[in-house]
Amino acid sequence: MTLVAAGLIVVLLAGITIRLAIESAGTWARFGLGFLGGTTWDVVNGVYGALPFVAGTVESSLLALIIAVPLSLLTAIFLAELAPRWLSVPLTFLVELLAAIPSVVVGLWGVFVLSPFLRDTVEKWLVGALGFIPIFSGPAFGIGLFSASVVLAIMIVPTIVSVSREVIVAVPGAQREAMLALGATRWETTRRAVLPYARSGIVGAVILGLGRALGETMAVTMVIGNKDIVPTRVFDQAQTIASKIATTFNEAQVGIQTQSLIALGLVLLAITLALNVIARLLVRQVAGDGGGLASGG
Amino acid sequence: MAIDAAQPETPGAPEGRQNPQGRPPPETEETAVAGHAPGVRHAPGVGHSPELRPGVQRLPIAVGPGPGDLTDGAAASEATAGLLEVRHLNAYYGTFRAIRDVDLSIRPNAVTALIGPSGCGKTTFLRTLNRMHELVPGATVQGTIELDGVDVYGSNIDPVRLRRVMGMVFQRPSPFPTMSIYDNVVAGLRLTGRHQRSELDAVVERSLRRAALWDEVKDKLRENGMSLSGGQQQRLCIARALAVGPEVLLMDEPASALDPIATLRIEELIAELKQSYTIVIVTHNMQQAARVSDRTAFLTMGEDRAGYLVEVDETSRIFTNPRERLTEDYVSGRFG
Amino acid sequence: MSQGIPSSLVAGRPAAALLVRTRADRRRSLVNSAFQGVALLAAVACVVPLGALVTFVVMNGAGALNLDLLTRPTRALGLGGGAAAAILGSLQIVPIAAVIAAPIGVLAALYTVEFSGRRTATLIRFAADVMVGIPSILIGIFAFALFVLPFHQFNALAGSLALAIIMVPVVMRTTEESLRLVPGSLREASLALGVPMWRTALSVVLRTGLSGVAAGLMLAVARAAGETAPLIFTAFGNQLINVGGLGKPMDALPLFIFVNARQPYEAQNSQAWGAALLLLLFVLAVNVIVRGRAGRRNSR
Structure with missing residues (x-):
């Protein structure tokens, strides 16, 4: 019976993949791999292409990584290497608490608080200072790719922080001591002994964060603007795979439209599965089999 | 001992030792600035950064006096470099006192062994x-x-x-696993900025020769340090510590994780290194203390679980005719 | 050595000069301080969004959190009403999901910890970890295809099943961790008494690890309670109160927040804030209580 339960997990994993493949077969049959490159999503004429959503997903996630990775790594280093225990324990807890906040609540805050704030501060400043570069040109509405990326960054910071903190903590003390005994400062010890040792695990943590960003749905749906275009500016209103599915799946006609949405889902699944497998293997290599990764991700 | 391989006859060596002509002045940058005209920042003969200087200038053991040549070594030990004077030392972990009131004088160019039951604070003292x-x-x-x-x-x-002046070697060999043998050796030097390739090459060879590892690794300097055997790894760690040019070498049970043959090599190495460095070695192995050290300090734990120094003396005396009863009990108990 | 570099060891050199800090040392020490400062700032910056979020949800939600919100169903076109349908919906969908997921997750954990070989355990554990990373909206599509499409009817049970699928790997991993803490001597004692392996697993191992299992389950419930994406095409949402109609559409708090946040009426937006505060309080309370307790035990 326990075997059945355990087996069910593997079956579910396979089942989800197969089911999505079957349900989207019509789209693949009609458009083939050209589906991935198609830029139109025309319900009236029945022409479906995934590019705007793939682009929106990838762009928002990468932008989120650019914001979140330096912040998260410094935080993980601070928590694992620098902070005294009385500070690192509550801070770690608070960062992990951030991961527990429901996506829809983050989205609500994103729409009504964060994006107006960004519009009036950071975005205004960016347009003013860097507006001559096409991707930073205005106008900036708050709602759009940039706000979505900031929201995503906030949501993946806990993942990257907690996994990389664990990986850094797992670096043997002897490595630190050896570097310190050579007359290295804390910073040099971290950079030259600790981080190289933990490198693959940290890469794993970042990939886990990326996986989470790619699949994050509600908060992004609420702030990205839901416009089916291939975004070319960071302030463009856009659409990700997940937000496209979330906003249109229920209205979709069963048939090629639904199939195409599920095909989008399959693309997302393939990307996130691959990333997760890679990330887990990398993290396992450094931090071992255990660890509270399930709760962190 | 690897004397034959490591000690080519170098006729000019004794002169070199007496004549410090090529030795860069002891000033660091700051003292140079303080002591001379402001413009004279780089004294003549200082071709490289002050950090690099010690490692570069030190003469490899190979040209030093042989181990049998003790009169020469004794002459060298009259120098004061690397003399450690410890007075009224107490060490705490929080409120727990781990070391109580240690007074100890540690001679340069000699090996001082710290022995005592486990938990008596030997390692804490070293650190x-x-x-x-x-x-x-x-x-x-x-x-x-x-x-x-x-x-x-x-x-x-x-x-x-x-810590650059007092190098440390740990119980377990701890090469940096992401670095090559070469990079391991120069890890300490790289901390202090850019160095010319040729300088680094020279330091690597010198340090590895001193650590009696050069012949074994000279053809695979680019390989990972973890590919070496345990004993080789430990000598790599010694080379790494030597490369930054310390005065003092602190060794915390450096051979306890090694097999007997590798241990022997480390002990031979210590005997050679003491001609250039002040060496303090913690060991749980009394035969080892007797073999490698000139002086031995015996520590034990008091009622309050704090370690204190019972006595320090010439090694031969500690192991044959110690002054203190506690020492005798400990030494004879183990040897009995 | 062959280079014939003169020795310094005879004359010796007082360490005093070596111990004086050089300009390079000061620069390095400065870099080090800067690094520590920046790292501290980063850590603070990571906590700021949490503070801002909680503050605004409390500020905007407190006004909306009244008896109406808790007891009234939604009324059309922003004419007020409350989140009663959503609250009651969540109170049905989530517990049913937990009831489905808990035994599967716990049994799977028992299997990997107590019965299986190392390799199988690693494989299943790995599958569970990977499954945690699957976007929940895809689980929603999966549940839609399996439990909605064949019946041509959005239904609450499909929502519960979708949430259950999300919960299973979470429950399994947390259960595993607490079961591993059960000392092997307990098992052996029980087995030595002639108690069969399955009964040992159930009555000794599971019972000893029970508080940990419960903690893991609570965390999974908190997570499921906030999930929106898997419910959109399963439970669908419902303006009317639905109690017991598992075959029919049903509302849930996260759906309620999502829908009301997107309306152009301030009254509805305000209801969304109120519901968000409700949800946030529940999720934070569970996390603080469970993690505060388990964190002390498990954290390294």
């Missing part, structure tokens, strides 16, 4: 010397430790700097 002790949260030190008359706990002393 107070190069201020590694204070890295443990809550760990503190009272008392003074002077290196050549300078209080290493003085307010003007940077512990990071101090």
Whole structure:
């Protein structure tokens, strides 16, 4: 019976993949791999292409990584290497608490608080200072790719922080001591002994964060603007795979439209599965089999 | 011993030792600035950065006196470099006192062994010397430790700097696994900025020769340090410590994780290195202490679980005719 | 050595000069301080969004959190009403999901910890970890295809099943961790008494690890309670109160927040804030209580 339960997990994993493949077969049959490159999503004429959503997903996630990775790594280093225990324990807890906040609540805050704030501060400043570069040109509405990326960054910071903190903590003390005994400062010890040792695990943590960003749905749906275009500016209103599915799946006609949405889902699944497998293997290599990764991700 | 391989006859060597002509002046940048006209920042003969200087200038053991040549070694030991004076040293972990009131004078160019039952604070004592002790949260030190008359706990002393002068070798070999053998050796030098390739090459060869590892690794310097055997790894760690040019070498049970043959090589190496360095070695192995050290300090644990120094003397005396009853019990108990 | 570099060891050199800090040392020490400062700032910056979020949800939600919100169903076109349908919906969908997921997750954990070989355990554990990373909206599509499409009817049970699928790997991993803490001697004692392996697993191992299992389950419930994406095409949402009609559409708090946040009426937006505060309080309370307790035990 326990075997059945355990087996069910593997079956579910396979089942989800197969089911999505079957349900989207019509789209693949009609458009083939050209589906991935198609830029139109025309319900009236029945022409479906995934590019705007793939682009929106990838762009928002990468932008989120650019914001979140330096912040998260410094935080993980601070928590694992620098902070005294009385500070690192509550801070770690608070960062992990951030991961527990429901996506829809983050989205609500994103729409009504964060994006107006960004519009009036950071975005205004960016347009003013860097507006001559096409991707930073205005106008900036708050709602759009940039706000979505900031929201995503906030949501993946806990993942990257907690996994990389664990990986850094797992670096043997002897490595630190050896570097310190050579007359290295804390910073040099971290950079030259600790981080190289933990490198693959940290890469794993970042990939886990990326996986989470790619699949994050509600908060992004609420702030990205839901416009089916291939975004070319960071302030463009856009659409990700997940937000496209979330906003249109229920209205979709069963048939090629639904199939195409599920095909989008399959693309997302393939990307996130691959990333997760890679990330887990990398993290396992450094931090071992255990660890509270399930709760962190 | 690997004397034959490591000790080519170098006729000019004795002169070189007596004549410090090529030895860069002892000043660091700062003292140079203070002592001379402001413009004379780089004294003649200082071709490289001050950090690099010690490692470069030190003569490899190979040209030093042979191990049998003790009169020569004794002459060398009259020099004062690397003299450690420990007075009223107390070390704490939080409120727990791990070391109580240790007074100890550690001679240069000699090996001082620290022996005693486990938990008596030998390692803690060793780590107070190069201020590694204070890295443990809550760990503190009272008392003074002077290196050549300078209080290493003085307010003007940077512990990071101090650790370059007092190198440390740990119980378990700990090469940096992401670095090659070459990079392991120069890891300490790389901390202090850019160095010319040729300088680094020279330091690598010199340090590895001194650590009696050169012949075994010279053809695979680019390979990973973890590919070496345990004993080789430990000698790599010794080379790594030597490369930054320390005065003092602190060794914390350096052979305890090694097999007997590798242990023997380390002990031979210690005997050679003492001609250039002040060596303090913690060991749980009394035969080892008897074999490698010139002086032995016996520590034990008091009622309050704090370690204290029972006595320190010439090694031969400690093991044959110690003054203190406690020492005799410990030494004979183990040997009995 | 062959280079014939003169020795310094005879004359010796007082360490005093070596111990003086150089300009390079000061620069390095400065870099080090800067690094520590920046790292501290980063850590603070990571906590700021949490503070801002909680503050605004409390500020905007407190006004909306009244008896109406808790007891009234939604009324059309922003004419007020409350979140009663959503609250009651969540109170049905989530517990049913937990009831489905808990035994599967716990049994799977028992299997990997107590019965299986190392390799199988690693494989299943790995599958569970990977499954945690699957976007929940895809689980929603999966549940839609399996439990909605064949019946041509959005239904609450499909929502519960979708949430259950999300919960299973979470429950399994947390259960595993607490079961591993059960000392092997307990098992052996029980087995030595002639108690069969399955009964040992159930009555000794599971019972000893029970508090940990419960903690893991609570965390999974908190997570499921906030999930929106898997419910959109399963439970669908419902303006009317639905109690017991598992075959029919049903509202849930996260759906309620999502829908009301997107309306152009301030009254509805305000209801969304009120519901968000409700949800946030529940999720934070569970996390603080469970993690505060388990964190002390498990954290390294």
